[in-house]
Amino acid sequence: MAEKTTYHHGDLRQALIDGAIALITEQDVNSLSLREVARRVGVSHAAPYRHFADKESLLAAVAEEGFIGLTAAMQRGIAQATDHPLAQLEATGVAYVQFAIAHPAHYRVMFGGLPGEPIADPERGQAGWQAFQVLLQRIEAGQAAGVVRSGEAMPLAWVAWSTVHGLAMLLIDKRLPLSHPQEIEDLAKFVTHTLVEGLARSA
């Protein structure tokens, strides 16, 4: 065993993913070319096809890693919040938006691309579903504690996801006239707070 380097990169597949992420953080997503990734990694432009069926498959792998990072970011946010379910829900939303604006190109690959597979669906999109689960579980915890309105949790999670996703996209695309990081963080908190008031059990 211990089969060292099967070729000069040890793991070309991972090198291509890392190279793609590095390139999209430098430039933007649309101008990313498979040939440029290959060049960067030091391999011929045809080599990636040993590991990915096409450009879209490579981007799907990049998206997968992004969702793993998003999940971790939300969990860190939750860990730093107080125990109150509504506080944890807010922390989840704020962490979501902050992850997106910290990694705009990566976030665009996760969503902006292809039609995409359903995420709020356990069957497909493993990493995406994991991320969505974090949000869903905070809703369910809020319901169990009696501070989030009752009823099916799933549609409530879709409301929450729509709001944070929409804010993230508007901020990333520079659609809102905000620039200072502090303004952006304040808005993320305000939006998430207003959302949570809509989800909260009235009275």
Next chain:
Amino acid sequence: MAEKTTYHHGDLRQALIDGAIALITEQDVNSLSLREVARRVGVSHAAPYRHFADKESLLAAVAEEGFIGLTAAMQRGIAQATDHPLAQLEATGVAYVQFAIAHPAHYRVMFGGLPGEPIADPERGQAGWQAFQVLLQRIEAGQAAGVVRSGEAMPLAWVAWSTVHGLAMLLIDKRLPLSHPQEIEDLAKFVTHTLVEGLARSA
């Protein structure tokens, strides 16, 4: 005067915009090529450069028309709702989402593309600002009637916009496990309703 056809299309600029819209509704946005639009319209691949600086400029014109259509759709939705400010706010949100899912490719051009200019900003993006204004005015009307929480209207409008934009994008990208139009419409109503409860003046 009455200078008939300055060239064979009378108005190549508009023909290119219409051609681009026709193509994106048939196929998807990313695979749209300027050369194909030119072919479709019956002119050489270099001719578009007489009217648009580059591909991005043509897409910006397409987006502009989209925002005009979105504004009209929201206004129709408001006209059909009752006079109650919260009902009008909900109607605006539902009309927004329905426009997006009825014209997914067009909506993607309006947002998905380029970094984009600020929309919630009167100086730039005329048509986009007009659309945003419809939403903002419903918020202000709700405040005037005392049924929407007081404070600056703009951040409240950003909350609302984030929610409907996020839902629209998730639906267009098929991120939610819904397919039947009725399910989608029900969700649009539910999401908008929950949003409005967050914006409403508590008690």
Next chain:
DNA sequence: ACCTGAACACCGTTCAAGT
């Protein structure tokens, strides 16, 4: 097994040249 180099059918953009 894994990678390369040439090839194919496309792009966006520019520019001299035509009417």
Next chain:
DNA sequence: ACCTGAACACCGTTCAAGT
């Protein structure tokens, strides 16, 4: 003024051929 045709520098993808 408005449009064309050739040209340039790129793409994504395929495939025979090399080791």
